[in-house]
Amino acid sequence: MQIVRPVGRQAASRKYDLITALGVHACRGDKHFQRLVLRFITAIVARYNWQTDELSIGQRELAALWSVDERTVKREMAKLRALGWLVQKRAAVRGRVAIHGLDLGAILASTRPDWDAVGPDFVDRMAGPQSVSDQPAPNVVAFPGNAPATLPEDATVWERIQSRLAAEDPAAFNMWFRQLAQVGFAGGCLELAAPSRFHAAYVTTHHLIRLLAAARQQDGSIRIVKVSAE
Structure with missing residues (x-):
């Protein structure tokens, strides 16, 4: 099944459900994982372009957004790529910031075990066309x-x-x-x-x-x- 990006009609509810899935998943982890997912959600809400599948933000700007130093930004972004949630589409070269995309399939696969905690209606929605195969x-x-x-x-x-x-x-x-x-x-x-x-x-x-x-x-x-x- 192809992953359907949350754009067009019902896009707002799909985005809300995705953020909910990430939040519930984070609550099942330790404080370090919770902080990582919170930072990920903040970056998505603040800078992610759902239409083009692009998260384009410099390390200095992201450090300010997360209230951390740039070394922490590098470490956290590496963790998100290791999870498979972020995919680098263009490296930071010649003064241009790196561009990342979201792997919705990986995010849905990671959070799927926790959907039941939200409720059966949520599971039904998440198991629809936008879900991972x-x-x-x-x-x-x-x-x-x-x-x-x-x-x-x-x-x-x-x-x-x-x-x-x-x-x-x-x-x-x-x-x-x-x-x-x-x-x-x-x-x-x-x-x-x-x-x-x-x-x-x-x-x-x-x-x-x-x-x-x-x-x-x-x-x-x-x-x-x-x-x-x-």
Whole structure:
């Protein structure tokens, strides 16, 4: 399903719903994540052009908007790109500010687990034409062997768990679980490595319950799942 941008008729309500989804999602995180999402929402409301899909604002101006220094701006923008919510369309060169766009599919996939907290009417609206597809995007390579039966006999326990996660929620899998690698499995503890500290912290904060549930369904001896940076 194609993502429909909130423009034209009913655009205002769609924008409001998107901001609501981000706010509810932020409330489920720690204070650092809440602050990141608040800054993201502020930038969207203040400077994002919905018609052209462009967030065009200099680091100095953004620092003033967020009441931080420019080093913090660089760090926060990097986190937003790592989440997949921001996509750089043009780098800052020759005195021109960088231009970013929003990946609505990534935002909807990240916030989807929290829609129920708003209410069934909200879920129905968000699951409409503007929502992210339940199928992987055309430019996303499907995880080999989503069904456990297609996995080789010598597949690791993590490969089998990945297969289950990919079948349950392809969008979340491609965004958060595909990049994790098994580094240890002993005494009921499955240890996974993430590509960055931010990725590890986000999975631990927002997806550990789902991860542990899938792990226990695959192997009942697993009691703990630990995610750390490589």
